[in-house]
């Protein structure tokens with residue numbers, strides 16, 4: 001009987017285990033996670049913090065018997081080492097487990113920038129259920145909160161940090177909000193929106209030190225400004241959990257390098273989710289695309305291969321849809337300017353609506369938008385489908401809102 005081990009019980013691990021059970025009914029499947037709760041979704045944490053759901057609402061599967069019914073063994077343990085040649089894993093408590101096929105789905109963890117004072121108790125992350133409890137327990141109503149970092153996750157958690165009458169400020173070292181996802185126009189619009197909701201935003205600034213001041217914190221910025229706050233939330237980015245692979249022979253860069261079947265350089269060892277570094281579909285570059293839909297799709301492909309059914313991922317697709325205090329923005333593919341690319345833009349600053357399309361030849365290759373939620377599906381279809389737009393390119397350059405018409409005329413035909 002085949003022994004499938006899955007390390008990491010987030011969305012990638014859970015979907016892989018379920019896919020394996022369907023594809024390999026006889027196999028033994030063990031899902032290992034090092035957090036004490038049942039498998040849960042980090043995406044749900046903002047809803048927990050605003051009180052829209054309780055902790056059980058974050059669980060990925062609501063039925064307590066779900067995993068037992070599928071004969072998936074859950075094991076709470078930390079994996080500390082991998083021996084690829086012996087096909088074994090070592091746990092932090094010294095136990096050794098054997099595997100025939102292995103999936104690494106260990107996700108990522110928050111970076112802790114080397115700033116003096118970063119280890120003070122009022123400096124928190126917003127990544128795990130334990131973090132969410134710490135925020136709820138220690139950052140009271142009306143508290144002064146400074147969030148360090150305004151990237152994708154940073155913007156998602158703004159609403160929950162600002163809830164309960166807290167006074168929220170944000171410091172971002174980039175020249176705008178969400179700099180790796182959105183251009184200057186969109187980043188500036190999100191900033192204005194946040195400020196209109198009472199959040200103070202400082203961009204192009206860094207925290208250089210944090211010191212305790214009684215129960216509060218004194219946070220110093222690189223321009224000499226000092227802010228007194230009750231808590232600092234560190235949202236400066238994440239790092240894939242790959243330390244336990246040292247000496248294993250599994251090839252890593254930022255994350256674990258995988259091919260289009262999600263297999264690593266070692267036969268029988270796969271990786272999926274936030275920890276995997278896969279090939280981007282349009283550019284061929286390797287990326288860690290740390291979003292849940294990708295984690296789940298990668299896990300499904302990995303599991304089918306582990307069960308002996310050939311499956312491939314036709315390149316990972318980089319996109320983000322972001323809700324910042326109710327303002328929806330989206331970023332797809334190659335949205336940066338580059339030589340030879342053409343762009344079309346629609347901007348309505350007062351209505352918080354922005355649409356920018358980037359073309360390479362007669363293909364749409366990237367987009368940034370604010371508002372325009374009605375176009376999100378079509379944008380994805382045109383870009384991911386590499387649809388040749390023909391005469392529709394000129395029409396879109398003249399009027400970017402004709403996206404649906406272009407998709408009906410060219411995208412559906414291509415599909």
Ligand SMILES: Cc1cc2nc3c(=O)[nH]c(=O)nc-3n(C[C@H](O)[C@H](O)[C@H](O)COP(=O)(O)OP(=O)(O)OC[C@H]3O[C@@H](n4cnc5c(N)ncnc54)[C@H](O)[C@@H]3O)c2cc1C
Pocket residue numbers: 007008009010011012013032033034035041042043044045046077078079080105106107108126127128153156157241244272273274275290291292293295
């Ligand atoms: C607050 C917040 C909001 C988010 N919102 C969105 C959103 O709106 N949209 C979106 O697409 N994405 C969102 N994300 C990102 C999304 O949660 C991740 O992309 C997703 O969780 C990745 O799933 P995963 O299974 O790869 O990793 P994870 O969910 O991180 O699961 C990995 C698991 O492996 C465990 N593990 C790690 N190392 C070991 C080890 N050595 N031994 C045993 N277990 C180990 C970890 O403890 C963890 O439980 C959000 C994230 C956060 C924190």
